[in-house]
Amino acid sequence: MAEGTRGPGADADPGERAAELAANLARVEERLGAACAAAGRAREEVTLVVVTKTYPASDVRLLADLGVRHVAENRHQEAGPKAEALADLPLVWHFVGQLQTNKARAVAGFCDYVHSVDRIRLVDALASAARNRGRELRCLLQVALDKEGADAETASARGGVAPADVDALAAAVTAAPGLSLAGVMTVAPLTGRYAGRPGAAFARLEEISSGLRRNDPAATMVSAGMSSDLEEAVAAGATHVRVGTAVLGVRPRLG
Ligand SMILES: *Cc1c(COP(=O)(O)O)cnc(C)c1O
Numbered sequence: 001m002a003e004g005t006r007g008p009g010a011d012a013d014p015g016e017r018a019a020e021l022a023a024n025l026a027r028v029e030e031r032l033g034a035a036c037a038a039a040g041r042a043r044e045e046v047t048l049v050v051v052t053k054t055y056p057a058s059d060v061r062l063l064a065d066l067g068v069r070h071v072a073e074n075r076h077q078e079a080g081p082k083a084e085a086l087a088d089l090p091l092v093w094h095f096v097g098q099l100q101t102n103k104a105r106a107v108a109g110f111c112d113y114v115h116s117v118d119r120i121r122l123v124d125a126l127a128s129a130a131r132n133r134g135r136e137l138r139c140l141l142q143v144a145l146d147k148e149g150a151d152a153e154t155a156s157a158r159g160g161v162a163p164a165d166v167d168a169l170a171a172a173v174t175a176a177p178g179l180s181l182a183g184v185m186t187v188a189p190l191t192g193r194y195a196g197r198p199g200a201a202f203a204r205l206e207e208i209s210s211g212l213r214r215n216d217p218a219a220t221m222v223s224a225g226m227s228s229d230l231e232e233a234v235a236a237g238a239t240h241v242r243v244g245t246a247v248l249g250v251r252p253r254l255g
Pocket of ligand 1: 051053074096097187225226227228242243244245246
């Protein structure tokens with residue numbers, strides 16, 4: 001069998017898949033440990049969130065057996081039924097996908113943390129959904145670092161609030177009953193001044209987080225770093241890394 005994350009995959013027999021996930025998880029844990037040591041941080045300062053999108057509930061169950069507690073999804077149609085099928089497990093569910101306002105209700109049904117809050121209308125929709133469900137939703141502001149200064153002209157259409165608008169959005173979350181401000185999130189930009197420089201992008205996110213924490217000391221979460229750049233994220237101060245491929249394998253291309 002080849003090294004790395006390519007193994008028998010999600011349709012292998014459960015024993016083989018469990019062994020594969022255990023090996024991948026151990027490798028990610030090793031990387032996180034080394035990154036924390038290099039940054040002079042305690043390993044407990046960084047939470048591993050495993051992004052399980054496109055992989056079956058059976059994989060999530062195996063991961064829970066291996067000690068994973070935080071999982072993330074990016075499509076509510078897939079995530080809702082998965083969370084329901086796994087309701088017996090002590091999992092914390094994170095939502096990391098772009099979110100339409102009319103899907104806020106569905107997300108509020110299964111989710112503890114929403115990492116992709118990027119506009120006031122979505123804040124309003126999430127707040128009324130949270131109140132209807134009688135649960136509190138913890139919100140992270142997704143910051144689009146390619147929507148800053150001159151880069152804004154060429155920014156991608158991906159989600160995220162421009163850094164200049166973070167304070168106003170934070171105030172809206174803080175004021176909304178049913179929501180709490182948990183922190184900030186970013187995806188390293190593919191264009192603009194941070195293209196190919198995830199470390200610089202994550203350092204900028206940390207700066208934005210510091211500004212936010214001056215007003216709201218409880219907004220401590222910094223969600224940054226994926227399979228390819230988790231070391232840079234840990235070095236820059238991330239409290240949560242979102243890792244998919246390195247744990248579960250290369251996702252089949254969608255549609
Ligand atoms: C899919 C996804 C990840 C995980 O990416 P990998 O490269 O597979 O580790 C992290 N964050 C977001 C927002 C994602 O959509």
